[in-house]
Amino acid sequence: MMLLEVSRVSKYFGGVAALSNVDFVVSESEIVGLIGPNGAGKTTLFNVVTGFLPVTNGTISFGGEDITGLRSDQITRRGISRTFQASVLYTRASCFENVLIGCHMHYREPKWKAFLHTKAYRKEEHTMKQNTDELLEFMGLAEYRDRFAGELPHGQQRVLGICIALATKPKLLLLDEPATGMNAKEIALVMDRIRRLRKKETTIVLVEHNVRAVVGVCDRIVVLDHGQKIAEGVPDEIMKSPAVIEAYLGRKNDDVARG
Amino acid sequence: MKNPYYLHLVTMVYVNAVLGMGFALIYSTGLVTLGASAFWGIGAYASALLVMKVGLTFWLAMPLSAILAAMVALVFGFLAIRYAGVGFIVFTLLFCFVVERIFGYVPVFGGWGGIIGIPTPEPIHLPFGGLIDFSDRIPHYYLSFLLLLAAVITFSSLYSSRIGRAWWAIKLDPNLAAAVGVYTYGYRLGAFVLASGFAGLVGSFYAHYSMAISPEAFGLLKSVYIQIYAILGGLEHSVLGPLLGSLVFTVLPEIFQFYPSVEPYVTGVTLIAIVIFLPTGLAGLVQIVLRAITRLRLAARKKSGVGEATL
Amino acid sequence: MSTQLFFQLLVNGLSIGLIYALVALGLILVLGVAKVFNFAHGDFFMVGAYTFYLFQVGMHLNFVASVVMAGLAVALLGALCNRTVFQFVSGSILKAAATTIGLGMIIQQAVLQLAGTAERGVKPFVSGVLSAGGVRVSLDRLVIIGICVLLMGFLAWFLNKTKTGIAMRATNLDEETAVLQGINSGRMYFLAVTVGSGLAGAAGGIVAPIRALNTEMGHAMLFSVLMVVVLGGMQSALGAVVGGLILGIVLSLGFHFLGGLSELLTFFLIGLFVMIKPHGLFGKAIEVR
Numbered sequence: 001m002m003l004l005e006v007s008r009v010s011k012y013f014g015g016v017a018a019l020s021n022v023d024f025v026v027s028e029s030e031i032v033g034l035i036g037p038n039g040a041g042k043t044t045l046f047n048v049v050t051g052f053l054p055v056t057n058g059t060i061s062f063g064g065e066d067i068t069g070l071r072s073d074q075i076t077r078r079g080i081s082r083t084f085q086a087s088v089l090y091t092r093a094s095c096f097e098n099v100l101i102g103c104h105m106h107y108r109e110p111k112w113k114a115f116l117h118t119k120a121y122r123k124e125e126h127t128m129k130q131n132t133d134e135l136l137e138f139m140g141l142a143e144y145r146d147r148f149a150g151e152l153p154h155g156q157q158r159v160l161g162i163c164i165a166l167a168t169k170p171k172l173l174l175l176d177e178p179a180t181g182m183n184a185k186e187i188a189l190v191m192d193r194i195r196r197l198r199k200k201e202t203t204i205v206l207v208e209h210n211v212r213a214v215v216g217v218c219d220r221i222v223v224l225d226h227g228q229k230i231a232e233g234v235p236d237e238i239m240k241s242p243a244v245i246e247a248y249l250g251r252k253n254d255d256v257a258r259g
Numbered sequence: 260m261k262n263p264y265y266l267h268l269v270t271m272v273y274v275n276a277v278l279g280m281g282f283a284l285i286y287s288t289g290l291v292t293l294g295a296s297a298f299w300g301i302g303a304y305a306s307a308l309l310v311m312k313v314g315l316t317f318w319l320a321m322p323l324s325a326i327l328a329a330m331v332a333l334v335f336g337f338l339a340i341r342y343a344g345v346g347f348i349v350f351t352l353l354f355c356f357v358v359e360r361i362f363g364y365v366p367v368f369g370g371w372g373g374i375i376g377i378p379t380p381e382p383i384h385l386p387f388g389g390l391i392d393f394s395d396r397i398p399h400y401y402l403s404f405l406l407l408l409a410a411v412i413t414f415s416s417l418y419s420s421r422i423g424r425a426w427w428a429i430k431l432d433p434n435l436a437a438a439v440g441v442y443t444y445g446y447r448l449g450a451f452v453l454a455s456g457f458a459g460l461v462g463s464f465y466a467h468y469s470m471a472i473s474p475e476a477f478g479l480l481k482s483v484y485i486q487i488y489a490i491l492g493g494l495e496h497s498v499l500g501p502l503l504g505s506l507v508f509t510v511l512p513e514i515f516q517f518y519p520s521v522e523p524y525v526t527g528v529t530l531i532a533i534v535i536f537l538p539t540g541l542a543g544l545v546q547i548v549l550r551a552i553t554r555l556r557l558a559a560r561k562k563s564g565v566g567e568a569t570l
Numbered sequence: 571m572s573t574q575l576f577f578q579l580l581v582n583g584l585s586i587g588l589i590y591a592l593v594a595l596g597l598i599l600v601l602g603v604a605k606v607f608n609f610a611h612g613d614f615f616m617v618g619a620y621t622f623y624l625f626q627v628g629m630h631l632n633f634v635a636s637v638v639m640a641g642l643a644v645a646l647l648g649a650l651c652n653r654t655v656f657q658f659v660s661g662s663i664l665k666a667a668a669t670t671i672g673l674g675m676i677i678q679q680a681v682l683q684l685a686g687t688a689e690r691g692v693k694p695f696v697s698g699v700l701s702a703g704g705v706r707v708s709l710d711r712l713v714i715i716g717i718c719v720l721l722m723g724f725l726a727w728f729l730n731k732t733k734t735g736i737a738m739r740a741t742n743l744d745e746e747t748a749v750l751q752g753i754n755s756g757r758m759y760f761l762a763v764t765v766g767s768g769l770a771g772a773a774g775g776i777v778a779p780i781r782a783l784n785t786e787m788g789h790a791m792l793f794s795v796l797m798v799v800v801l802g803g804m805q806s807a808l809g810a811v812v813g814g815l816i817l818g819i820v821l822s823l824g825f826h827f828l829g830g831l832s833e834l835l836t837f838f839l840i841g842l843f844v845m846i847k848p849h850g851l852f853g854k855a856i857e858v859r
Contacts, residue, residue, distance in 0.1 A: 050438070076440040088435050090428070101428045105440030107421060114420040115413075125421070168439055291664045338845065344663040345607055346804055349796050356793055357837050364831065479789075483671055490668055523679035530672030534665045535658050 009058030033218035081170035091150030102167025155182035279488030279501025281454030289430035294351030300477025302462025328459020362474035373473025493540020587818020588718035594810035596769035603762035610674035612792030618774025644771025803853025
């Protein structure tokens with residue numbers, strides 16, 4: 001079953017097409033890699049799917065439901081979460097508080113009970129806080145629990161970003177360049193966690209420049225360039241595809257050299 | 260027995276504290292309002308009219324006025340909250356300006372002279388005999404204190420719950436908050452409506468306390484003062500701060516009555532100085548002082564060789 | 571309504587509308603480049619008017635020179651405020667609101683104490699009428715229109731054709747990128763504040779001959795300018811001009827027929843308009859990321 005279906009989506013900024021007639025599907029339990037040179041439109045695609053930007057044309061459906069044009073918080077509550085290219089965190093709050101706010105949408109007790117601090121609500125708070133700690137543990141951040149997010153080393157900040165997104169218990173997780181700024185050990189940890197998530201039935205789409213990381217973990221890769229999909233297939237095919245190599249070499253960047 | 264003048268001052272401190280706390284509540288979601296005085300005015304005029312023209316008892320008019328103010332806030336907020344910070348503050352400013360004009364020009368509100376002769380609250384008959392009679396200042400004082408208490412309890416309870424956490428998340432980064440599923444618009448609207456409802460509540464109190472109201476009292480200057488109560492007190496301490504700020508800035512203007520030409524300077528300089536030099540406000544100052552005292556005492560203890568376990 | 575009356579009202583509306591536009595342009599210049607919403611901008615306008623009075627009536631300077639002095643004086647005032655206050659509150663709406671309101675209070679009281687509470691009147695620069703096509707229109711309004719158009723033309727030239735002006739627009743659009751391109755943002759802030767404030771001051775001077783001066787006039791101007799900015803779009807120069815013109819003409823006609831209520835009515839009309847087009851005529855919704 002197609003979990004996510006992006007159909008003929010275009011996004012124009014003034015006269016410039018950041019996305020142009022993009023078709024993009026994701027099946028359940030897949031790990032899909034989304035690659036392409038700088039400016040190809042990868043982050044724009046994420047923004048559009050998660051409601052941070054409105055589409056100019058096209059539709060997006062998730063789990064059979066049309067989610068085009070919904071607000072980002074509505075989309076998160078339907079089960080899609082994302083991380084950001086630049087670390088977006090509550091820098092002056094502890095890692096614990098950061099992840100705790102990620103649990104926000106899972107409260108079942110109504111707000112008036114929260115206001116009155118009833119027993120049921122307090123019990124739920126306790127559960128949320130436990131979940132937060134478990135999540136921090138899972139992502140290897142337990143030692144930073146009470147440190148300010150802004151104090152963390154860069155790589156760990158990115159991990160925290162993923163952790164916060166995970167707190168929303170998404171069915172589909174969109175990771176925007178998670179490995180940037182991480183050293184090899186951190187990358188290995190994150191990739192391992194990503195694989196584990198798939199076992200937990202989370203579907204993942206990954207945007208990455210580090211092509212080696214992507215090849216190692218993805219079932220399928222989609223390549224964007226200039227806002228259009230130029231290739232799609234299993235990692236081996238993609239790596240050998242002339243169109244892909246052309247797209248990367250045609251730009252002055254060292255991604256291919258790195259990857 | 261307290262001097263009636265001081266009693267009046269403290270009563271007004273309580274009223275202004277509630278207004279300041281409302282400002283702080285709205286600011287806790289990241290929005291700055293310059294329209295708080297308008298809702299105070301809506302509560303006051305609504306209550307006066309409900310009692311004098313419709314014939315309701317004050318004890319019914321007060322909650323109704325609060326609800327009315329909240330409903331106006333709902334409509335206004337519904338339209339205005341979708342704007343980013345600058346747009347929102349401009350709209351609240353315009354709103355405040357316009358509401359004052361409406362009170363002044365529309366005849367039912369008594370014009371620029373306002374409404375006079377507003378009756379005091381009807382006496383309360385206590386179950387075990389006895390009467391609370393509002394012809395005296397003291398019951399008013401207690402009533403205002405009760406209203407303050409209600410605000411403190413309501414707001415604190417919200418701040419310490421997941422609702423307060425959502426507000427905090429929205430204030431610091433509305434995009435991240437939305438990304439984790441927080442309905443930012445709704446939470447902001449909720450805070451705005453609640454704060455405005457409380458403003459209306461104490462507006463009703465004010466009308467029947469001062470027994471005369473006029474449009475100027477509810478204009479932009481009052482909105483600026485409300486901002487001062489909150490900022491001067493310290494916005495990080497959304498409950499204690501406005502109380503402190505209100506204390507200073509309710510008493511200060513009383514002194515200014517004797518030096519009227521100085522008042523704008525002091526107000527203006529206070530606004531600038533607080534923001535630039537003491538952003539955590541007076542409550543923040545108190546905290547700094549307390550911390551310094553604790554440190555001094557610790558240092559003194561270490562010197563005298565008292566065990567560190569006392570910490 | 572006779573043609574004569576219509577044209578006079580139109581010209582009045584245009585002249586005051588251009589004044590609104592000028593002041594609004596100054597406001598959004600400071601807002602967009604220096605990222606400070608100056609609530610004292612209206613008081614700056616008022617200072618300009620009083621400075622004009624000082625020079626024209628007090629020192630018998632001619633009209634143009636007095637306007638120039640008004641503009642310079644307020645530009646200086648703006649620079650001073652920038653140094654002492656604006657630069658510390660840039661970017662934070664709460665801080666800017668609180669501090670600039672405070673500044674406005676200080677400025678207003680200072681002018682009040684220096685100038686006294688009496689309303690001042692200034693003799694018009696030109697008197698007389700222009701007759702054309704059987705219609706007579708007061709000359710002083712035409713002069714105002716002329717000067718405003720000249721000033722706006724100069725501003726447009728400055729922002730589009732000079733290196734500094736383009737740098738300012740770059741800072742307005744995307745400060746990070748501008749800085750990366752070597753633009754000194756601190757200098758841009760300073761320039762924007764000086765020019766923006768100077769515009770308000772000059773406007774005050776230009777309009778002084780046809781207005782009675784009082785220290786409250788700044789607040790009335792701020793209110794009008796806010797409506798212009800809401801109508802035209804918070805960040806749009808074109809919006810400021812078009813919005814100003816629309817407001818000027820609507821108020822001019824409205825005032826004649828409806829008197830004081832026309833202000834309120836206009837506010838509600840703008841409110842209705844904004845429900846259809848939330849960000850004004852030329853404003854852009856702030857898209858996220």
